[in-house]
Amino acid sequence: MNTACPFPLIAAGSQTSLWMFLAFVAATLVITWYSARKSSGASAYFAAGRRITGWQNGLAVAGDYMSAASFLGIAGMIAMNGYDGFMYSVGFLVAYLTVLFIVAEPLRNAGKYTMADVLAYRLKPRPVRAAASLSTLTVSIFYMIAQMVGAGVLVRQLIPGVSYEVAVIGVGVLMVVYVVFGGMLATTWVQIIKAVLLMGGSILLSVLVLQRFHFNLAEFFSSLTAISSTAADGQTVTRNFLTPGLIFKNPWDQISLGMALLLGTAGLPHILIRFYTVPDAKTARASVVWAMLIIGLFYIMTTFFGFGAAALLGPDHIAANGGTNMAAPELARFLGGEIFFAFICAVAFATILAVVAGLTISASTSFAHDFFVNVIHHGREQKPGEEVRVARITAFIVGALSIVIAIVLGPSVNVAFLVGLAFAVAASANLPAMVFSLYWKRFNTAGAVTGLLVGLTSSIVLILVSPDFMKDPLFPLKNPALASVPLGFLAAWLGTVLSKEVPSGEKFTELQVRANTGLGAEKASAH
Amino acid sequence: MSSPRDDRDYTPIVGAQTDIAPLGRSGPKPEHERTADEDSDPIDWTQIADDRDFKALVRRKARLIVPATVFFIVYYFLLPISVGWFPGLMEKTVWGDVNLAYLYALSQFFMAWLLAAIYVTAAAGWDRSEHALLSKFGVSHK
Numbered sequence: 001m002n003t004a005c006p007f008p009l010i011a012a013g014s015q016t017s018l019w020m021f022l023a024f025v026a027a028t029l030v031i032t033w034y035s036a037r038k039s040s041g042a043s044a045y046f047a048a049g050r051r052i053t054g055w056q057n058g059l060a061v062a063g064d065y066m067s068a069a070s071f072l073g074i075a076g077m078i079a080m081n082g083y084d085g086f087m088y089s090v091g092f093l094v095a096y097l098t099v100l101f102i103v104a105e106p107l108r109n110a111g112k113y114t115m116a117d118v119l120a121y122r123l124k125p126r127p128v129r130a131a132a133s134l135s136t137l138t139v140s141i142f143y144m145i146a147q148m149v150g151a152g153v154l155v156r157q158l159i160p161g162v163s164y165e166v167a168v169i170g171v172g173v174l175m176v177v178y179v180v181f182g183g184m185l186a187t188t189w190v191q192i193i194k195a196v197l198l199m200g201g202s203i204l205l206s207v208l209v210l211q212r213f214h215f216n217l218a219e220f221f222s223s224l225t226a227i228s229s230t231a232a233d234g235q236t237v238t239r240n241f242l243t244p245g246l247i248f249k250n251p252w253d254q255i256s257l258g259m260a261l262l263l264g265t266a267g268l269p270h271i272l273i274r275f276y277t278v279p280d281a282k283t284a285r286a287s288v289v290w291a292m293l294i295i296g297l298f299y300i301m302t303t304f305f306g307f308g309a310a311a312l313l314g315p316d317h318i319a320a321n322g323g324t325n326m327a328a329p330e331l332a333r334f335l336g337g338e339i340f341f342a343f344i345c346a347v348a349f350a351t352i353l354a355v356v357a358g359l360t361i362s363a364s365t366s367f368a369h370d371f372f373v374n375v376i377h378h379g380r381e382q383k384p385g386e387e388v389r390v391a392r393i394t395a396f397i398v399g400a401l402s403i404v405i406a407i408v409l410g411p412s413v414n415v416a417f418l419v420g421l422a423f424a425v426a427a428s429a430n431l432p433a434m435v436f437s438l439y440w441k442r443f444n445t446a447g448a449v450t451g452l453l454v455g456l457t458s459s460i461v462l463i464l465v466s467p468d469f470m471k472d473p474l475f476p477l478k479n480p481a482l483a484s485v486p487l488g489f490l491a492a493w494l495g496t497v498l499s500k501e502v503p504s505g506e507k508f509t510e511l512q513v514r515a516n517t518g519l520g521a522e523k524a525s526a527h
Numbered sequence: 528m529s530s531p532r533d534d535r536d537y538t539p540i541v542g543a544q545t546d547i548a549p550l551g552r553s554g555p556k557p558e559h560e561r562t563a564d565e566d567s568d569p570i571d572w573t574q575i576a577d578d579r580d581f582k583a584l585v586r587r588k589a590r591l592i593v594p595a596t597v598f599f600i601v602y603y604f605l606l607p608i609s610v611g612w613f614p615g616l617m618e619k620t621v622w623g624d625v626n627l628a629y630l631y632a633l634s635q636f637f638m639a640w641l642l643a644a645i646y647v648t649a650a651a652g653w654d655r656s657e658h659a660l661l662s663k664f665g666v667s668h669k
Contacts, residue, residue: 083628090606090635097599097639100646101592117559125562218623225624243618244610244628251611258607262600285650289643296636303633369560507563510572516585517657519570519666 017338024346054283058290063191067355068150073416076324078306082241089299091261100288103266106515108275108284116370122507123445131452133370135429136269140363142422146415148406157322164411176399194354201347206301208335209308229315260481264423267430269362364394428484429455432492441508446499451492459484
C-alpha cells in the first residue's frame with residue numbers, strides 16, 4: 001500500500017501550470033535583463049573597472065554552482081534512495097575548502113583567470129594551452145549533459161504529449177541560440193538573481209515540508225525510517241531511508257565519489273573564472289566564504305526537500321511522475337498546488353539556463369582564445385572578429401554534442417550522478433596540473449601535458465567501462481575518481497621527471513611572489 | 528549576421544559584453560594572458576622571494592593551510608570509510624531515529640564553515656604582513 005500520497009494529485013502537465021511556468025520564466029528574464037542593464041550600462045563592469053563586492057560574487061559563485069544537478073538531482077537521489085544521496089550535498093560543500101585553501105587566492109593574486117593562463121605563465125604556452133582547452137571543453141560538455149537532461153525532463157513534465165527527445169532538442173537548441181545570440185545572460189547578475197530565487201524556492205519548500213510534520217524534527221526523521229517502494233522484481237520493500245548503503249553497496253564507490261566531489265570543484269572552469277571578477281585576493285576569499293555559507297545552507301535544506309519527497313510522495317509516485325529528477329517539482333505540486341509547481345519548475349529552468357550560459361561561455365571562450373588564437377595562430381587574430389566567430393561555432397558544437405549525449409542517456413539517469421562524472425574528469429585532468437604548477441618548482445611542460453591528457457583519457461575510459469555504461473563492467477566503480485585522480489597526478493609527476501626540460505626557476509620564484517602577495521596582479525608600480 | 532564593426536572593440540557576441548569573459552580583440556594581450564617572458568616589469572622578484580619577511584609569511588600560511596587541509600581531507604573521508612566498514616556503529620540511533628551516519632554527515636557542514644572562519648581570521652593577519660612587506664620594498668598593489 002502506498003501510504004505516501006493520501007491526497008489525489010492533479011495529473012501532470014496541466015495547461016495552467018504550463019502558462020504559469022512560462023510567466024515565471026519570462027518574469028525572471030525581464031528582471032535579469034533590467035538589473036543587468038542597470039548595473040553594467042553601456043560599458044561593462046569589467047572594462048569600467050567597477051568591480052563587484054565579495055558577497056555579490058559569493059552569490060554568483062553559488063549561482064554557478066547550484067545547478068540542475070544540485071536542485072533536481074540531489075533531491076531525486078535522496079527521495080529515491082535516502083542517505084546516500086545526501087553524500088553529494090556533503091561533498092559539494094566540503095569541496096569549497098579545497099578551493100579556498102589551495103586555488104582561489106593564488107589564482108587571483110597571480111592575476112590569472114583560467115587554468116590555461118596559470119600553466120602558460122611558467123611553461124611553454126602552446127602545448128599547455130592546447131591540452132588545457134581540450135580538458136576544459138570536455139568537463140564543460142559533461143556538465144552540460146546533466147543540464148540538458150534536467151531541462152528535458154522538466155519540459156516533458158510541463159507539456160503533455162511531448163517526448164523526452166523532442167523536449168531535449170527543443171530546449172537545448174533554444175538555450176544555445178539564446179546564449180550565443182541573446183546577450184547579457186552570462187553576466188554576474190543573472191547568477192545572483194538565480195541564486196536568490198533558488199534559495200527562496202528551497203526555503204519555502206523546506207518550510208512547507210516541515211509544516212506537514214508540525215515543525216517537529218523528531219517526527220520528520222522518524223517518518224523516514226519506513227519508506228515503502230516497489231523493487232525491480234515487483235515486490236514491495238520497506239527501507240529505512242536514514243540507513244547508508246542503499247545506493248552504494250560497495251564502500252569504495254562512496255570513497256571514489258567523495259574524491260571526485262572534493263577535488264573536482266577546484267578544476268571547474270566556470271567557477272575559476274569567477275575569481276577574476278573581483279578586485280583582489282581578499283575579495284576572492286570573501287566571496288568563497290559567502291558562497292560556502294549560501295551553498296551550505298542550500299545543501300542542508302536538501303535534507304528537508306529530498307527526504308520530504310520520500311516521506312510525503314514516496315519513491316513509487318516519483319518514479320511514475322517524471323522520475324528521479326522531478327522529485328523536487330513534484331513535491332512542490334503536492335505541497336503548494338499548481339502555482340508552486342510552476343514556480344519551482346521555472347526556478348529550476350532558470351537555474352539550468354544560467355548554468356548552461358556560464359558553461360557555454362567558459363567552454364567557447366577557452367577554446368577560441370586558448371586553442372584557436374593562441375595555439376593555432378600564435379596569439380594573433382588573422383582576421384578581425386575571427387575569435388568571436390570561433391567561439392560561436394564552438395558554443396554550437398558543445399551544445400549539439402551535449403544534446404545528443406543527453407538523448408542517448410535518456411531521462412531516467414539522475415543528473416547529480418552525471419555531474420559527479422564531470423567532477424571526476426575535472427579532478428583527474430585539471431587539478432594535478434594546476435596544483436603542481438602553483439606549488440612545484442620542477443614541474444614542466446611535459447608533465448603538464450601528460451598529466452592533463454592521462455587524467456582526461458583515464459577518467460573518460462573508466463566511465464565508459466563502469467557498471468552504469470556496460471553490462472559486464474571492466475571497472476567496478478560508478479565514479480572513476482579513485483583510480484583516475486591518482487593516475488593524473490602520477491602522469492604529471494612522471495612526465496616531469498622523465499623529460500629533460502628544466503623550467504626556469506626565476507619564473508617559479510616570480511609566480512610564488514605574485515601568488516603570495518598579489519603584487520603585479522593590479523599593475524604594480526614602484527614609487 | 529556579422530556587419531562591419533569597429534576594429535578595436537569586439538564585444539563578445541557570445542552572451543554580449545559580459546563581465547566574466549571579454550572576448551575578441553586585436554589590441555595588446557590582456558594582462559591575465561601574459562607569460563612571464565612578456566611580463567617585463569621593474570619588480571625584482573628574486574629579491575622579494577629571498578627576503579626574510581617573505582619567507583616568514585609563506586611559512587606562516589603553510590603552518591595553517593597544510594594541517595587544515597590534512598584535517599579536512601581526513602575528516603571528510605572518515606565518513607565514507609566509517610559508513611562503509613563500520614555500518615553497525617554508524618547506524619546506531621543517537622537522537623530519536625537519527626543515526627550517527629547522518630549526524631556525522633551533517634557535522635561536515637559545520638566543520639567546513641568553522642575551518643573557513645579560522646582561515647579568514649588568519650588571512651586578515653597575513654594581509655597585514657603582506658602590506659608591510661610590500662611597503663618595505665617600495666611597491667604597492669595599485
